Amino acid sequence: MNEFDQMYREVILDHYRNPRGHGAMDDPDAEAEGMNPLCGDEVTIFVSLAEDGETIDDVKFSGRGCAISQAATSMLTEMVKGRSAIDVATLPKEELLEEIGIPLTPIRLKCALLGLGVLKVALHRAKGTPLPEEWAGLDDEFQVR
């Protein structure tokens, strides 16, 4: 596969065309909205937790953006469902990038990480915990509200 076919491989296009977990949520346990200042891409993420207040029961997102940012967020929602919030809040970005599985230049990396960044901020906010060092400034960078 050449680079081009890798970046726009079928699974990415499929997630882009048919985003999983697309939509909004009434009364979420955690929620945040962010944008990539470079291109104006926006993502809002909603999380509901299970009875135990720890397990991620459901994740939904809405927004608009490029194939990479939308597909990555769609993949993310599948990845994190059923995992513990604390796990996801400290999830290394490499795990998502591996799942996406395409070569990314620094600029497209920002696209790919928009959803994860917003999700992390949402979870840490809901828990009242600070963002881990590696992600410091992220809420600022993605203008998370």
Added chain:
Amino acid sequence: MNEFDQMYREVILDHYRNPRGHGAMDDPDAEAEGMNPLCGDEVTIFVSLAEDGETIDDVKFSGRGCAISQAATSMLTEMVKGRSAIDVATLPKEELLEEIGIPLTPIRLKCALLGLGVLKVALHRAKGTPLPEEWAGLDDEFQVR
């Protein structure tokens, strides 16, 4: 003669060592003081006019500076004595430069013209006439007081 010998030729060094018209003047008819901001060289020029109010009777100068600026001012005092003030006020700088007769880089040109600039400002001030176009801004440039 090579360039060096030209620039520091005997007549220049002689005017520098024994400046003509060096000194001050009580009650001059025209007077101004200026400096070359590049090196801090200063020159004050005093002029007395003859009875006719037109002919330059005497010129004196005081100050400190490099060989070029001091020698040029010394030569200038010899050049202008006995000429009419209006003549000197509009004297083309080429006339002085020819008299100095050495090759000058743009930076040394400023040294050479300091005395003439101050003299022109002094005369125009005394007469209440504006500086000619070519010399506009000169009073500013040499900070003439």
Added chain:
Amino acid sequence: MAVHAQPKLDARKLRGDFPILEQQIHGKPLAYLDSAVSAQKPRQVLDALRDFYETSYGNVHRGVYTLSERATEGYEGARQKIATFVNAPSPREIVFTRNATESINLVAYAWGLPTLGAGDLVVVTELEHHSNFVPWQYIAKRTGAGFRTIRLTDAGELDLDCLEEIATEGQVKVVAANYVSNALGTVNPVERLSAWAHEQGAIMVVDAAQAAPHRRVDVQALGCDFLAFSAHKMCGPTSVGALWGRHELLAKMEPFNLGGHMIRSVGLEDTTWGDVPAKFEAGTQPIAEAVGFGAAVDYLEEVGLEAIEQHEHELVAYALERMAEVPGITQYGPLPENRAGIVSFNLDGVHPHDVSQILDYEGVAIRAGHHCCQPLMKRLGVAATNRASFYLYTIPEEIDRLVDGLHKARKVFG
């Protein structure tokens, strides 16, 4: 190949001057269609830079030795060339800056901060680049002046009908507008705006960042008071730009950056400023960059500004026509008659980032984003657009390859 008029400029030949264009990107020849953001550099400019550093480098204005004199000649010679290039009455009206942005900030800070106040109005356009928008908005806020924008018609041109209304809302003190829009290619009626500004007793500041590289700019014909531009968009090096200003305004202004070279004398109590333009050139100047800027201006004059304008006009007409074939395309901006070599568009269902990325795999470099024109993007109702922009080295085949790439993008996302 469908360029209609007899080309006065031989882009194919000129390309030979640009070493960077000889390369392949992802196995395809590079088609650089992002000259509005920055132009590539001809060998002539790179040679001038290198030669200067290798034979004549020294600090300017200060040394009484040969290298310093040579450097001063190079630097002041460049100032003279640039003055001639924009038909400035005198080279001392040219101030070297880092870029057009800094040129505008210089005016906003040094003229605007001490001059503006409550009741005054600062007027810009909805079409401005952030660099001619944000400084004015910021200085207006700091001084309590009002801030107004001249709105756009749907065709992407300035709607001068709103001027009258604006004038009733306060004392207009400054009008700032670009000559050519970087986002849409619109050529603005700067002469009319200058006349209006002066009727109001205001100064007229022209952002010529997109005009100076592409058409003859004449500050006296435009009737403006300040004009800003950048070397890097006109085949010159980065980190040097110019501000032209009327001498009487420059002379009366406060300085901006302070430090070495811009002073006349420094005392513990009092410091006095040097003459124009030294007053505005604090610290060590962009010496080699100015020399490169001069070489760039020589290069453009050699090619001919009129020929460049004509060449780009033909390219943009061709591009607008060819791109209209692509299904699902939306084009923005005015008709080719009133337009520089810039096309701005969106492709239905494909995000600009993806368009641009797919084109990169075809060796075609275009830009995706808000082009530092968020107010305009809001007006157009989009977050971003794709933009292709042309220069003297652009050839019609590159536009063909752009169009092919757009078809490919549609197929991928179809």
Added chain:
Amino acid sequence: MAVHAQPKLDARKLRGDFPILEQQIHGKPLAYLDSAVSAQKPRQVLDALRDFYETSYGNVHRGVYTLSERATEGYEGARQKIATFVNAPSPREIVFTRNATESINLVAYAWGLPTLGAGDLVVVTELEHHSNFVPWQYIAKRTGAGFRTIRLTDAGELDLDCLEEIATEGQVKVVAANYVSNALGTVNPVERLSAWAHEQGAIMVVDAAQAAPHRRVDVQALGCDFLAFSAHKMCGPTSVGALWGRHELLAKMEPFNLGGHMIRSVGLEDTTWGDVPAKFEAGTQPIAEAVGFGAAVDYLEEVGLEAIEQHEHELVAYALERMAEVPGITQYGPLPENRAGIVSFNLDGVHPHDVSQILDYEGVAIRAGHHCCQPLMKRLGVAATNRASFYLYTIPEEIDRLVDGLHKARKVFG
């Protein structure tokens, strides 16, 4: 200062890297003894510049295409190198500017203007270059803050005894001092000034324009809050400099220049700023110059900062000794122990302009003037001095030729 067991530098060999040194001036080989005003450039830096323009030039941060990515890597890579060079905790604490002067103005405007007021004190030294004097004097005046100078001892060193008295005269808010004096070569006790500034609740701004090229600079060891320097004095290109600042200060500060790239979002009503350092880098950056700056820092690291310091120390000791032989000479400045590679002097009865001109005819380039240090000149009671300054490519024979030239000047004016 721990000088590591590092091989001594071979100036004779390094000269081969500097094409400009191969020439003759007035028929004599060029002896460039004016490196304090600006350093010459090695082939490695000129190659890096040219190579960048010929293969990787594009605008940074914005394009989604290959050239723009390469350019971004080059630019941000340079930021990383420069951060490492001064031991900054993070590359985002490095702001690219035009020169040290602009770095200082950035702090004076963006930190000083909104922070200072009546009752506050701005403290500089009598030894400052105008670039670290005039901005503070100007901003103090605009804000109503007081302005004080730390005076000099007769040996040309800062007289720290006056600090206590200064502290009684107001609330010290900023202390600004150079690390190495360009006029006398004095190495100032920056760590002690930083500690004192912090005791007062003030920030410490260090002008490292003359230090960064010549010795290891470590912002964490110095304990300062801001540090300014210029590429052109350290073998890099003109028109690029750097400001290092503590992140928490930079993050809280207002921006300085406004325009493209430094914003997060622009609205008709409200505009928000981008992150540090983007917030301070308005408009198109000094892209190629930063890449050249990075190459210069690589070059200096390769030679070794400790080796450079040691080499210059030996040269200055030799020069002070040899020049003392010349009848009628007055030397200024401290003992070689506390001194960088700079000698400042006057020759009885010969004006500095003439000294410098006569030396130029011998191929020796030195500087004559006030060295942008008029307050210091007043303190010394002179209008100007001669100054010779050394760098990694200076060899002792050049100092011999300087001394021979001084004898000749005496003869001419004898």
